[in-house]
Amino acid sequence: MDSKWRVAVVGATGLVGREVLAALAEAGHPDTAVTALASERSVGVEAPYGHSSLEVEAATPEALRGQALVVLAVPAEVARTLAPEAQKAGAWVVDVSRAFLSDLSVPLAAPGFRGNGLERPFPGRTVRVPGPVALGLMRTVEPLRAAYGVTEAHLTALLGASSGGARGLTELEQTTAQLLSGRELEPTHFPHRLAFNLVPQVGPFSEASGGTLEELSWRAEVTLLWGPGAPPLDGTAVLAPLFHGAMLALQLRLEKAASLAEVRDLLRAAPGLKLLDVPTERVYPMPMLVSSDASILVGRVRASAGRADVLELVAALDGPAVVGHAAVAAGEELLQRSLPH
Ligand SMILES: NC(=O)c1ccc[n+]([C@@H]2O[C@H](COP(=O)([O-])OP(=O)(O)OC[C@H]3O[C@@H](n4cnc5c(N)ncnc54)[C@H](OP(=O)(O)O)[C@@H]3O)[C@@H](O)[C@H]2O)c1
Structure with missing residues (x-):
């Protein structure tokens, strides 16, 4: 500038x-x-x-x-x-x-x-x-798409209260404190109490598709960003009782088999990603590791049920920072x- x-x-x-x-x-x-x-x-x-x-x-x-x-x-x-x-x-x-x-x-x-x-x-x-989920997903998938081709993607996104802005944080704080003192507050911002709960609704539902605005937005944004040949993307967005950050669990069907060592090398070299993947030493992405950081943490890279053309992985990110x-x-x-x- x-x-x-x-x-x-x-x-x-x-x-x-x-x-x-x-x-x-x-x-x-x-x-x-x-x-x-x-x-x-x-x-x-x-x-x-x-x-x-x-x-x-x-x-x-x-x-x-x-x-x-x-x-x-x-x-x-x-x-x-x-x-x-x-x-x-x-x-x-x-x-x-x-x-x-x-x-x-x-x-x-x-x-x-x-x-x-x-x-x-x-x-x-x-x-x-x-939105942050489309960006997190695209950054994670792009190097794998380029190397192997992706025919299908499935996503579960656990989003913390910060996805609902400052009011979301306040509501989680207040409802948690009230519940710990034996009282229950009616939610005004989220569709249900988020404290000690999981809520499978982020934004209003579309009657036509059964999906929420959050889920439909990912699909629309990923399709645009992917460009021609975008694979079908399906998934569920869930509000989780954490203050900051989000966790994405991804399943990707590839056009050809991939070696996990090569997949890790590709993710390690990709811009904006940080690979954290030594599960036996408890090293993997978690929202608490990425507060106010625009990087996407990726890890838990594995073949799905032993199939070398289906990958499972997780990513953690801070939505507002991304x-x-x-x-x-x-x-x-x-x-x-x-x-x-
Ligand atoms: N939170 C996320 O993870 C996330 C991710 C992607 C996109 N977004 C989108 O980003 C936008 C902001 O989200 P947020 O999470 O930052 O919300 P937020 O924490 O509630 O902040 C909202 C901001 O908007 C300002 N504002 C409200 N009404 C205004 C008005 N009439 N004129 C000028 N400023 C006004 C507020 O100012 P005051 O403090 O003065 O009220 C505040 O600075 C939303 O559209 C949201 O959907 C959020």
Whole structure:
């Protein structure tokens, strides 16, 4: 990014917004001017930015004016209003919500993947980034797809309370504390009590398919990112009573048999992945190992029931960190387009 860029992060007090600020600070573009925005409720709050902090301002139309890039890390209904405003003010807009999931004019931006929507012309200045499960799955599967071909993928995703934003964390904390003191609180954010429970519903159900919004989103995003020849992907999303992080259990059917040693070498060399795979020494991915880290931990690599063409593995990731970094990577690519060639 050039030093003249002004970048606004809307939702800077939220779980994803904080990770967007962390990724921007980490990228270390020296004189990029970053503004932290949120709702009126948060005006004056300090949002961490690298070793310092930024005072949060209200996300008014004036605050969006003059920005080269606006990253929206806000609820979908807020993104639907702010994206056109920021775009009209001349900014590139990166949205992390599902506001534009079925809007084909808003491309899915994922630099590094074959189906990166930034590779093709698109009409507006707004793009969206994939959710953390699609990104975790694609990063894990891509090196194996390239080496062996993948004909089918099956996924179980255990998602912690952070997948429901700051309110999700608060609800898990409060319901856990209340239950430990012998009282039960009615959930208001999740469909059922999450404390000491597992809930096989993330987002509303689609009556037509029986899947949830979360599950349908993975399928749609992975199909786009995979590009031509995307294999069928099926799976179940489950809310799990952990605060941060997620665990994916993956089964992949390959076009040809694979050697497990070679699979581990491919995963070890893949960008954004860290292989943790010495199960006998209790070394494997766990959400607690990846808090606020955008890497995807992979391990428990094995052949399914002795079949060398069917692999089982697990991956752990921190959703807000993965998405925050993906949003900054997409923003950097968009800003490069504005540089004179
Ligand atoms: N959490 C995840 O793992 C995850 C993963 C992928 C995508 N997402 C998506 O990312 C978005 C943010 O999620 P999150 O988990 O970060 O939620 P969050 O922790 O609840 O944060 C929401 C942020 O939006 C701000 N906000 C709310 N209403 C606003 C308004 N009217 N104007 C300006 N700012 C407003 C909030 O500001 P205040 O603090 O002032 O209320 C807060 O900064 C959502 O669309 C979510 O679906 C989340």
